[in-house]
Amino acid sequence: MSLLSPIKDHFAERRLFVGRVVVSIFVSIILLGFVVGRLVQLQVFDHEQFAEKSQGNRIRIEAVPPIRGLVFDRKGRVIAENLPAYQLELIPEQVNDIDDTLRRLAAIDLIETSDIARIKELSLSGQRFKPVTLKFRLTDEELANFAIQRPRFPGVDFQPRLVRHYPHPELFAHAVGYVGAITSSDLQRLDSARYAGTSHTGKTGVESSYETDLHGEAGYRHVITNARGRQVPASTNELLDALPADKTPGPGSNLYLSIDLDLQRLASKALAGRRGAVVAMDPWSGEILALVSAPSFDANLFAVGMSTAQFSELQNNPDRPLFNRAVSGTYPPGSTIKPMLALAALEIGATNLTRKNVCIGYFTLPNSTHRYRDWKREGHGAVDIHDAIEQSCDVYFYEISQDIGIDNMHDYLTRFGLGSKARLDIAGEHTGLVPSREWKRANFSDRDNQRWYNGETVIASIGQGFMLATPLQLAAVAAAIATRGIRFRPHLVTAIEDPLSGERYLTLPELLDDVEISNDFYWDTIINAMHDVMQGSKGTARAVGTGAPYEMAGKSGTSQVISIAQDEEYNEEEIDERLRDHALFIAFAPLDKPRIAVAVVVENGSSGSRVAAPIARAIMDEYLGFGGNASD
């Protein structure tokens, strides 16, 4: 066989080859030695570090939102609760074509076309594995419809969640307010650790001002997730030896309102179809018994989310349903301020109990021909201070206004709380306005307007001109008169309850500065006069108060929306509805031991005594147990 390759030395060749094989084996051992060394490094020396990383990979800490506190009325009836609902969610990283998915969802009416841009922005801004809510509450029909089509929408799914629910959606929309989805501006304000996992926060009313109590403390739990952030059931992984302890969330506190559901419903019904507000309070504690602003809206729309179109319809409604007239609406208080001015005049001696003025239907200032007219064209004849209040004689007050002066007027009205916030425990209050010399100086630019004119004092005496008050302030005025000057800070929440222990923390009535009057008889005078407004022989609202089973006091106000020219007659029929006078009424009852004080404002209601007073009467009837049908 050596003939096959005569020049080859097979033995040398084989020796050479075997030598090379030995070298190769060495090299192999070295190479695999590197790998083995590396494995030892990873699996022995760095094992703990990698074990931790592997644990950290699959275990995610997930925030568990607390259950929001409930809200009850003063009799323990539920005003705000949490109901389970299915919500539609989208996980951005699991969606291939977000535009297409959203378009197709809109095509089957699960989302609105107008919301596509907003949702897209949301899903691109957050973490890719965090679900974005497309719709907070699916109806049964929508749920069934989506369940069938689910395979067509990878990355879109429905999840059960607790959703805030208001069983009386319109009744408490302003007082309790509503929760809404947390927005980016909310996030700057809220503590992100406490709100991890929370989707909604209080936006208005009690829901907003008691947010800290209602929200509760977020908890967390450890969940096992796969690489795509999707949670996997713990049972699929036997390695679940020692997950760190979870923290259960601390539920939010329950709130008890001073509002009475029945009273609230009655007031709301009375204002049905109108724009206006009703505020009723307990004069001896400041507890708000009813707080209604009309028209109202469905607070659940905010809790479950609404389309952009629905929202803009609410926002652009000329009747402004979102506007809380009870605390933010400002109206010229009109004649409702007359009892306070009478008290001021008596106290400072600008008038006395026996002084009688003859009302001839108008008043003129010295050296002027301008006629300040009484609401009663022919005049009231000879009236004293009692008659002036009972019949709401303007001329009497025009005359004594010159003796009181704007400075005293401002002083006494301010003592009753006008011109400053009543500090109710919800936000949005307007301060109203009690004009003064200083105010004019500060708020007008040209010199002529900075001066205070006597004529302005005249019209201020009947609560017109610059003067503005909120319904809440007027209710506080009624309460202060009822208590003869003792004032309490108004509040909606009477108790905060820890849902776990059941312990209740009561809100104590907070005393404000008294309206101090030297002679108690002066109080008697104006209170008697206010009583006669409703139950006297000549009272402006006697039609409303006469025949009642209890004694009450009140004062009407009819304030001008537009000024009427000198010799023009105000004709209700001919005037555009929105230019008609506002109807106001303040009242309290029972006369001897007042338990309720009410302020009613009906925008463009024309007449305080005819339109606003019956509402006040009905509320007092209801509260004092003389209502026609208490359970309605």
Next chain:
Amino acid sequence: MRLTDSHHLLASREAPLSDVSGTIRRLNIDGPLFVGLLLICILGLFVMYSAVGENNRLLLNQIIRLSVAIVAMLMVAQLPPDFLRRWTPWAYLAGLALLLLVLTKGDIGQGARRWLNLGIRFQPSEAMKLAVPMMTAWFLHDRQLPPRASDLLIIALLIAVPTYLIARQPDLGTSLLIAASGVIVIVLAGISFRLIAGLGALAIPGALVLWNFMKDYQKQRVLTLFNPDSDPLGAGYNIIQSKIAIGSGGLFGKGWTNGSQSHLEFLPERDTDFIFAVLGEEFGLFGVLTLLALYMFVIGRGLYIAAQARDTYSRLLAGSISLTFLVYVFVNTAMVTGLVPVVGVPLPLVSFGGTSMVTLMAGFGILMSIHSHRKLLPH
């Protein structure tokens, strides 16, 4: 033929054989090599079952591929080395022709043109894994060893042409392995270590040239190796997750099918290139050392067969097949543990994939044939 006759002569001279070992001998099966390979495959199937998420269908798929590969090995084992040697140039030329065909008419998958559809779909580059060392060994078979410089130039060309064609597909991993299988032949042929050192020095400028030819994703892989944390969610993700999987396995692992990294899908390519990490996570250091020991045994047996081989061609081919197998093992395990860049080399006999398994087993079939036909040269 004479060869067959002497084989029978040899067999009859040996101690009496049992029926089983007699059959094994007659089928040209090398027992130790066969057992070693089977153990690797069985361990691999266990890991595969876990890596594919306990999916029976995929596991069956892999078992079928393995069976086909083993049948291929047994068939190749029946071809005598002389027969292989005679057909080597034709196989090489046919391989080159197919590679050219791939570059012009091949199917594109994942941005690369690697597949050829001639009735059955296959990668011609796989065939070259055997054809290149065979051709190199063929060329050196009746030449004086160590090879002369002029021979080396021709060999370099024989290696470089298919390497270049495969790199063009582009398939950097395979082209480097094929170049390695050829270079191993030269080294085994006795080329001086000084020359190897010199060529090694040339490799540095060569690497720079290669860098310019690399696609962006290939450059990225190299860069990521040196600092995987620079891009933890992108190119470095694979390496980071695979290191976590292996490291968290510890000494004895998390237990079969309990690897959280693979079962919760943190580990990418867990049934293909990164299956070694699944082994490391679930069976720990104990598991990976077992597999490496089995590999070493197979490689050692292969080198033993090479040393026993009867002629230059068989020796060089057997040595190259064994050491290329080592390169596979090393590149894959080093890549998965983060020692070398991710080049896309599967873990031999364990990773999911059909063609490469057939090629590997065919290579071991050649080893078995060489061993059966050893020591026939008169001394």
